[in-house]
Amino acid sequence: MKKGLLTFASRPSIAATGVTAGPLEQQSPFAPLFDKVYDDERSGLLTNEKGHAKLVEDACMIALSKVDSKPGDVDFLLLGDLVNQMTPSNFTAANLEIPYLGLFAACATSVSSLIMAALLTEAGMSQCTLAGASSQHNSIERQFRYPVEYGSQKPDTAQWTVTAAGVAAVTPNKAGNPAITKATIGRVVDLGMTEPLNMGAAMAPAAADTLQRHLDGHGTKITDYDVIMTGDLAKTGFELYKTLVEKAGMDTTTNFRDAGVEFYGNDSNFQAGASGAGCSSTVYFTDIYSKMMEGEYKRVLLIATGALLSPLSYQQKETIPCIAHAIELTMK
Amino acid sequence: MDEKKYATLEKKISPKPQIARNMFTAFVTGGTICLIGQGISLFYTTFFDFTERTSSNPTVATMIFIAMLLTGFGQYKKIAQFGGAGAAVPITGFSNAVVSAAIEHKSEGYVLGVGGNMFKLAGSVILFGVFSAFLVALVKTILVKFGVVSW
Amino acid sequence: MVSMFVTAFIVGGLICVIGQLLFDVAKLTPAHTLCTLVVAGSILDGLGLYEPLIDFAGAGATVPITSFGNSLTHGAMAEAEKHGFIGVLTGMFEVTSSGISAAILFGFIAAIIFKSKGKV
Numbered sequence: 363m364k365k366g367l368l369t370f371a372s373r374p375s376i377a378a379t380g381v382t383a384g385p386l387e388q389q390s391p392f393a394p395l396f397d398k399v400y401d402d403e404r405s406g407l408l409t410n411e412k413g414h415a416k417l418v419e420d421a422c423m424i425a426l427s428k429v430d431s432k433p434g435d436v437d438f439l440l441l442g443d444l445v446n447q448m449t450p451s452n453f454t455a456a457n458l459e460i461p462y463l464g465l466f467a468a469c470a471t472s473v474s475s476l477i478m479a480a481l482l483t484e485a486g487m488s489q490c491t492l493a494g495a496s497s498q499h500n501s502i503e504r505q506f507r508y509p510v511e512y513g514s515q516k517p518d519t520a521q522w523t524v525t526a527a528g529v530a531a532v533t534p535n536k537a538g539n540p541a542i543t544k545a546t547i548g549r550v551v552d553l554g555m556t557e558p559l560n561m562g563a564a565m566a567p568a569a570a571d572t573l574q575r576h577l578d579g580h581g582t583k584i585t586d587y588d589v590i591m592t593g594d595l596a597k598t599g600f601e602l603y604k605t606l607v608e609k610a611g612m613d614t615t616t617n618f619r620d621a622g623v624e625f626y627g628n629d630s631n632f633q634a635g636a637s638g639a640g641c642s643s644t645v646y647f648t649d650i651y652s653k654m655m656e657g658e659y660k661r662v663l664l665i666a667t668g669a670l671l672s673p674l675s676y677q678q679k680e681t682i683p684c685i686a687h688a689i690e691l692t693m694k
Numbered sequence: 695m696d697e698k699k700y701a702t703l704e705k706k707i708s709p710k711p712q713i714a715r716n717m718f719t720a721f722v723t724g725g726t727i728c729l730i731g732q733g734i735s736l737f738y739t740t741f742f743d744f745t746e747r748t749s750s751n752p753t754v755a756t757m758i759f760i761a762m763l764l765t766g767f768g769q770y771k772k773i774a775q776f777g778g779a780g781a782a783v784p785i786t787g788f789s790n791a792v793v794s795a796a797i798e799h800k801s802e803g804y805v806l807g808v809g810g811n812m813f814k815l816a817g818s819v820i821l822f823g824v825f826s827a828f829l830v831a832l833v834k835t836i837l838v839k840f841g842v843v844s845w
Numbered sequence: 846m847v848s849m850f851v852t853a854f855i856v857g858g859l860i861c862v863i864g865q866l867l868f869d870v871a872k873l874t875p876a877h878t879l880c881t882l883v884v885a886g887s888i889l890d891g892l893g894l895y896e897p898l899i900d901f902a903g904a905g906a907t908v909p910i911t912s913f914g915n916s917l918t919h920g921a922m923a924e925a926e927k928h929g930f931i932g933v934l935t936g937m938f939e940v941t942s943s944g945i946s947a948a949i950l951f952g953f954i955a956a957i958i959f960k961s962k963g964k965v
Contacts, residue, residue, distance in 0.1 A: 509795050513765075515716075555704065560708055713865075724858045823884075826884040831933045
């Protein structure tokens with residue numbers, strides 16, 4: 363079934379990226395590449411949600427400053443986060459006054475927004491589109507789990523929501539920058555997982571499904587890529603995903619990476635690793651982007667995964683539906 | 695892959711809770727909190743006019759106060775990550791549930807936020823405590839009336 | 846006196862171990878675990894078993910949340926003894942009032958003075 367496949371003949375480019383992060387994220391191995399790091403979880407503002415919005419807005423402005431643009435030059439703003447009704451992204455859009463589409467694919471929004479940006483550019487309707495995703499630990503924690511100060515013992519499968527925002531400026535093809543060439547829109551996969559403290563296990567089948575569909579659909583194979591990086595499966599989910607991929611007869615030992623596993627290094631304080639919409643977007647837009655700019659990576663496949671649950675669906679004992687979107691970047 | 699096969703695979707690969715270790719840390723943490731409680735109780739019986747039995751009221755209030763400070767200074771969640779149920783089961787865990795919810799929802803104001811959410815975690819404990827106490831006391835009263843048991 | 850400290854530590858610790866088993870083995874959420882323990886405390890008092898435990902272990906029995914169920918039931922039964930059925934209602938919070946009022950008061954005070962931190 364070859365559906366949901368996209369090929370971008372005009373090769374839209376990522377012209378610049380902007381990445382902001384919270385204080386705890388300073389210990390990330392990717393921190394030297396972050397454009398701005400705040401000393402305060404709330405970016406010095408009164409509420410977590412205000413701090414969250416500030417994170418997104420600053421990331422947008424930084425990305426724009428790198429292409430010598432101002433908000434008025436931007437055709438579209440495509441943002442998403444995990445707060446109810448995505449108010450941090452909405453407030454950012456209100457301040458920037460750029461025509462805005464809010465996108466929700468949970469932690470897969472980093473890729474779904476890039477895909478939408480590439481489509482708008484491919485259609486010739488955009489000269490510059492900002493696409494990005496973000497999360498802020500405190501505001502997500504209180505919404506999906508418990509109050510931040512509540513003492514609950516997290517199991518080893520739990521993941522830590524990052525405080526970070528990653529935004530990319532997508533333009534028509536620009537020599538010397540990574541180009542978006544192919545993409546695959548994911549299907550919602552639900553294999554009956556119900557444990558929100560083991561989200562990686564719920565998301566792994568979606569990632570494996572999208573990887574398989576991308577390879578089959580576009581006629582590529584694993585060895586064509588310098589790296590195949592998933593979003594925020596973290597240790598448990600990444601192991602499961604690799605097992606699933608290996609069962610399908612592919613080798614996962616050389617070029618598979620996961621942003622959630624790597625984001626906080628190997629610190630067991632963060633249990634299985636990182637999660638949140640800001641996790642994949644920041645790693646993609648710092649480490650992957652810079653390695654492409656430097657020529658270390660020529661062709662990468664980014665598969666961001668999202669757990670599409672809500673506290674309500676969990677309390678009603680529903681399973682966790684998950685999605686994974688894939689996007690392929692190449693560097694000439 | 696179907697759901698059953700995946701559930702088996704998931705069980706195999708996901709790290710198991712370290713039950714023996716968790717039981718030990720819960721025992722030590724919970725035991726220590728109760729030990730501190732015993733010390734506070736001794737303080738109230740020695741220096742104030744409380745008996746062994748009545749001292750549990752000020753003891754509980756004091757423990758709740760200490761847990762409030764630990765929660766406010768961001769320490770209780772660390773104790774809980776280490777001690778698990780050892781931190782959740784004592785009255786200090788109840789205090790942590792109330793205080794953390796109260797602090798968290800301060801941003802929505804004192805009436806809608808703090809007032810409306812303070813018992814969002816601890817409320818169910820009060821509900822089931824009250825309801826079960828009601829049933830137990832009712833049954834016992836009936837049994838006494840019929841002369842089956844005595845007070 | 847010293848023996849009371851030892852029994853408090855052991856009994857309190859063991860009640861917490863039961864809680865931990867409800868977490869890890871029965872896979873209950875913290876809220877479900879605490880509700881279960883409160884109900885257990887209440888039933889134990891109905892059977893007349895919790896008071897002897899307090900005599901034996903002191904704070905080891907009064908500090909865990911099971912004691913909350915015990916106190917509620919105890920208050921209700923004490924009033925019921927004096928006033929009959931109506932006492933079941935009126936006596937409920939007789940013993941636990943200090944715990945509940947302390948939690949409400951200190952919770953509110955904490956909300957006024959503290960802000961959540963969110964660091965590891």
